[in-house]
Amino acid sequence: MADNGDFAKIARRLSLVPADPDAGSKYFNADYILSRESRLESDFRSFEEWTADLAFFLSRTTKEGNVFNIRWLGAVHALILLIAFALILVATRGLTTWASAGVRIAILWIFSDVLYVSHLNSFYSDTAALLGLLGSVALATLIITRGPQVATVLGFSLFAILLIASKAQHALWGFLPALFLFLTTRKERRLAIRRLGAGMSALLLAGVIMVRAITPAHYKGEARFNLIFRKLAKASTNPGRDLQELGLPASDVQYIGHTAYHEGTPAALPVVCRFLPPDELSQNRGVLSAPSSDRCPHYARRPADLGTIHPV
Numbered sequence: 001m002a003d004n005g006d007f008a009k010i011a012r013r014l015s016l017v018p019a020d021p022d023a024g025s026k027y028f029n030a031d032y033i034l035s036r037e038s039r040l041e042s043d044f045r046s047f048e049e050w051t052a053d054l055a056f057f058l059s060r061t062t063k064e065g066n067v068f069n070i071r072w073l074g075a076v077h078a079l080i081l082l083i084a085f086a087l088i089l090v091a092t093r094g095l096t097t098w099a100s101a102g103v104r105i106a107i108l109w110i111f112s113d114v115l116y117v118s119h120l121n122s123f124y125s126d127t128a129a130l131l132g133l134l135g136s137v138a139l140a141t142l143i144i145t146r147g148p149q150v151a152t153v154l155g156f157s158l159f160a161i162l163l164i165a166s167k168a169q170h171a172l173w174g175f176l177p178a179l180f181l182f183l184t185t186r187k188e189r190r191l192a193i194r195r196l197g198a199g200m201s202a203l204l205l206a207g208v209i210m211v212r213a214i215t216p217a218h219y220k221g222e223a224r225f226n227l228i229f230r231k232l233a234k235a236s237t238n239p240g241r242d243l244q245e246l247g248l249p250a251s252d253v254q255y256i257g258h259t260a261y262h263e264g265t266p267a268a269l270p271v272v273c274r275f276l277p278p279d280e281l282s283q284n285r286g287v288l289s290a291p292s293s294d295r296c297p298h299y300a301r302r303p304a305d306l307g308t309i310h311p312v
Helices: 004-014 048-059 070-091 097-111 114-121 126-148 150-164 177-183 192-215 218-234 239-247 250-255 268-272 290-303 305-306
Strands: 017-018 032-033 067-068
Touching: 004 017, 004 048, 004 126, 048 067, 048 070, 048 126, 067 070, 070 097, 070 114, 070 126, 070 150, 097 114, 114 126, 126 150, 126 177, 150 177, 150 192, 177 192, 218 239, 218 250, 239 250
Parallel strands: none
Antiparallel strands: 017 032, 032 067
């Protein structure tokens, strides 16, 4: 799962810092202390903020020094996961006994794996994306098998918004649920369903545009830096040559294995000093300002590198 610093950006917006001073060296930290002086107003926005706010409210963490247990957030995520799984149970009722059991067991087996479940106890925005995707697929199945209804169209739209608004990388695929809604409702006899489908499709597309528009430039640069130096160059047999193909100097091999948040990296500048003028931020040796399309010829020449992004 990609690390764009989402965890800290959302936690610090709630003024939460790890209770354990040695938290950085541990895989899981359950307790976080409310520290107003540690509040950080990040320009990063995600739907995960809403789930975090709900968990924060339910935990009644209101006073300086109070401890927030992240399992409250895990419970909110788990509730959404259970709702999505319940929808899958409903969607598979029409199948034969063995087919229904097979699909249900497979979904439960996959999504109860620690790889996914462990992220329920986190502020990572990918958690919202995963839950949104699962719920959207379940409701899409209901729409296809039973026809579009007001409840299923609205429910599908809500889960799709959860996916789209998780972060910019996932918003790119928002046109797919919008297209699905439009195609499955446009020939519906009921005028109300046709209008609802068209309206929700337009809303999802507007969400895609809005998420892309409000995503800060440095956030895109951080993701680009991590992709190049944590994945592509790290897996390359000739990293200097590949960096030059991407428009970067071969001397940048010194950053291989680093994230955008390592001190001294070109991409770290706008992360720490977010209020520098744009012309100064652009002096990051092309890592942040280079267009993402520069990677397309690289993938065309070395399609195997696509496997380094999401290794099997």
